[in-house]
Amino acid sequence: xxxxxxxxxxxxxxxxxxxxxxxxxxxxxxxTVRRIAQRAKANLAAIAYxxxxxxxxxxxxxxxxxxxxxxxxxxxxxxxxxxGPEERLRAFITAMLLWMLDKGxxxxxxxxxxxxxxxxxPVLDRVVxxxxxxxxxxxxxxxxxxxxxxxxSDAVRLTVMSILGQCLFYRNSQPVVSRLxxxxxxxxxxRELAExxxxxxxxxxxGERGTG
Amino acid sequence: xxxxxxxxxxxxxxxxxxxxxxxxxxxxxxxTVRRIAQRAKANLAAIAYxxxxxxxxxxxxxxxxxxxxxxxxxxxxxxxxxxGPEERLRAFITAMLLWMLDKGxxxxxxxxxxxxxxxxxPVLDRVVxxxxxxxxxxxxxxxxxxxxxxxxSDAVRLTVMSILGQCLFYRNSQPVVSRLxxxxxxxxxxRELAExxxxxxxxxxxGERGTG
DNA sequence: GTACAAATCAAACGTTTGTTTAACTCCTTT
DNA sequence: AAAGGAGTTAAACAAACGTTTGATTTGTAC
Numbered sequence: 001x002x003x004x005x006x007x008x009x010x011x012x013x014x015x016x017x018x019x020x021x022x023x024x025x026x027x028x029x030x031x032t033v034r035r036i037a038q039r040a041k042a043n044l045a046a047i048a049y050x051x052x053x054x055x056x057x058x059x060x061x062x063x064x065x066x067x068x069x070x071x072x073x074x075x076x077x078x079x080x081x082x083x084g085p086e087e088r089l090r091a092f093i094t095a096m097l098l099w100m101l102d103k104g105x106x107x108x109x110x111x112x113x114x115x116x117x118x119x120x121x122p123v124l125d126r127v128v129x130x131x132x133x134x135x136x137x138x139x140x141x142x143x144x145x146x147x148x149x150x151x152x153s154d155a156v157r158l159t160v161m162s163i164l165g166q167c168l169f170y171r172n173s174q175p176v177v178s179r180l181x182x183x184x185x186x187x188x189x190x191r192e193l194a195e196x197x198x199x200x201x202x203x204x205x206x207g208e209r210g211t212g
Numbered sequence: 213x214x215x216x217x218x219x220x221x222x223x224x225x226x227x228x229x230x231x232x233x234x235x236x237x238x239x240x241x242x243x244t245v246r247r248i249a250q251r252a253k254a255n256l257a258a259i260a261y262x263x264x265x266x267x268x269x270x271x272x273x274x275x276x277x278x279x280x281x282x283x284x285x286x287x288x289x290x291x292x293x294x295x296g297p298e299e300r301l302r303a304f305i306t307a308m309l310l311w312m313l314d315k316g317x318x319x320x321x322x323x324x325x326x327x328x329x330x331x332x333x334p335v336l337d338r339v340v341x342x343x344x345x346x347x348x349x350x351x352x353x354x355x356x357x358x359x360x361x362x363x364x365s366d367a368v369r370l371t372v373m374s375i376l377g378q379c380l381f382y383r384n385s386q387p388v389v390s391r392l393x394x395x396x397x398x399x400x401x402x403r404e405l406a407e408x409x410x411x412x413x414x415x416x417x418x419g420e421r422g423t424g
Numbered sequence: 425g426t427a428c429a430a431a432t433c434a435a436a437c438g439t440t441t442g443t444t445t446a447a448c449t450c451c452t453t454t
Numbered sequence: 455a456a457a458g459g460a461g462t463t464a465a466a467c468a469a470a471c472g473t474t475t476g477a478t479t480t481g482t483a484c
Contacts, residue, residue, distance in 0.1 A: 011461080027331075029242060033442060043463055048443060050461095117385045118330040119239075128391045136392055157393060158408045162378045164385075169377025172384045175332045179340045180348055181369060196370045200416045207415030223431080245472060255433055260473060262431095 012050045014040040019047075020061045024108035028058055028121035059123060065109040066130055069099060072109075085145040086202060092139055093167060093201075094194040100171045101190050114171050139163065146205050159205065166197045224262045226252040231259075231273045236320035240270055240333035271335055277321040278342055284321075285311045297357040298414060304351055305379060305413075306406040312383045313402050326383045351375060358417050371417065378409045 018040035022031045033054050037044045051057040081088075099110040116127045143159050170177060170185075170193065183189075230252035234243045245266050249256045263269040291303040311322040328339045355371050382389060382397075382405065 032440085034440090043461095044442095045444080045464090046462070054442065117388045120387045124387060125391070128388055132388055133392065158405070159412070161381060161389070162409065162412050165379075165381025166374045166377040168385060169373060169380060173329045173376075173380060175336060176329045176340055176344055177373070179337070180345065193370070197374065200371070200374050200420075203419030204412045204416040207419060208412075244470080246470085255431095256472095257434090257474080258432070266472065 011040070011042045011046050015042055015047060015050060015057060016061055016064055018042075019057045020065065020108045020112060023058060023061055024111040024115065027115055027119050029119070033057075055122065058121065059126075062112065062123065062127060065112055068109050069113070069131065072099075085142050089142050089146065089163075089202065090194070090198045092142060093163070093198050094191065096135070096167050097170070097190050097194045097197075098187075100167070101185055102187070103185070111171065114168065117168070118172050136160065136164070143205070146202075147208065155208070159201075159208075162204070163197070163201050166201070223252070223254045223258050227254055227259060227262060227269060228273055228276055230254075231269045232277065232320045232324060235270060235273055236324040236327065239327055239331050241331070245269075267334060270333065271338075274324065274335065274339060277324055280321050281311060281325070281343070297354050301354050301358065301375075301414065302406070302410045304354060305375070305410050306403065308347070308379050309382070309402050309406045309409075310399075312379070313397055314399070315397075323383065326380065329380070330384050348372065348376070355417070358414075359420065367420070371413075371420075374416070375409070375413050378413070 015036065019031075019036050022036045022039060025031075026035075031054075033047050034044060036057070037047060040046075047054065047057050051060055083091075100114050101107075102110070113127055113131050116124050117132070140156055140160050143156050143163070147155055147159065227248065231243075231248050234248045234251060237243075238247075243266075245259050246256060248269070249259060252258075259266065259269050263272055285307045291300055293300075295303075312326055313319075314322065325339055325343050328336050329344070352368055352372050355368050355375070359367055359371065
């Protein structure tokens, strides 16, 4: 039977998907290999067979996430480099929020990597170098243009963190946000949020330039 | 012997302290009762005897943290209610950063509660209602005054989150921050940070008022 | 000093964790 | 059709977890 043949031979792919979902929801420590195998409709021992163990699966899932993230949310969000820095800042923030909060079928890629920031696992260093630092450098470039003359590295750094902090808040503190303000996050709400953070940050930046 | 007498009768206090330190570092799930008992130089069964179990100890530790936090960092940071909203915002942000990042002997109180935000335990609801919502309401009051006329609840809410996000970033994402920007956080650095976040947010708020 | 409740202790309990084992099934090769 | 490797499976494994037990020690009241 073709379907049976298929089912038996893509166990690796099903484990990657199930692993991503469970790791994103429960973190590396909180996730259990039994839960992952069950969700993938695979045998418990398949994880050790295909990936060498829990940590091997986690690494493979991250590896795949890097690629998917780059493909699904290009860092410039479709806005050309020639666009003004303000427009590129808006695109960056929107892309980042969608990446982290999108409820789509592949939504766990962003959640997975952001979770590493607050709850580090043994592979945090790779996540920072491969996923976080490129994002950071791009944002630092935009901020540097916006600050223009008074762009000493300290000012750029503090501003970058203020912007990243606003974005990450909605993911890292989601359990509290949903308790303080009950309500769902759909795509429209996310874009509203991106607009607020962009406007808020641009006003702060313009003020700095004005008084610098 | 007086010291022996003392040692045997403050097991409860030693467990509270050791529990706070370990819970703050490893989280509720990550912490183990064996590690806590060892650090407290107490027997493993003492936790169940004095607090009913791991969760009971965690609740008691939080209860104590609420009191310590209120005493050590009064929410107005010594600034009278009659002071202008800008000065009160500065005091609020400074107090919050010191509370979360202070490296003193009692520093784990803040870390403990902030950890709940990103990595919820079974008692998150109580933490939100007793510790987070009062902080939030106070900040919302200050922001409401600053926004004045255009203070519709949506604008206040988004602004409050932008400010909280900037503050929480330095704790929730500390493992990444320290990798992107190696260097230590001493008290002077923290006040520098508080000054930046305050100025950044006030510029954003003034801009909003100006264009409202 | 004897009795009694509170507190401490070493040991064991029952789960759950990630991992390993050995038998088994399926598909390809010859 | 026989052989052999790749993949799957149920079962068992050792370690770590929170909790419980029953004996023992300690401080206090009589």
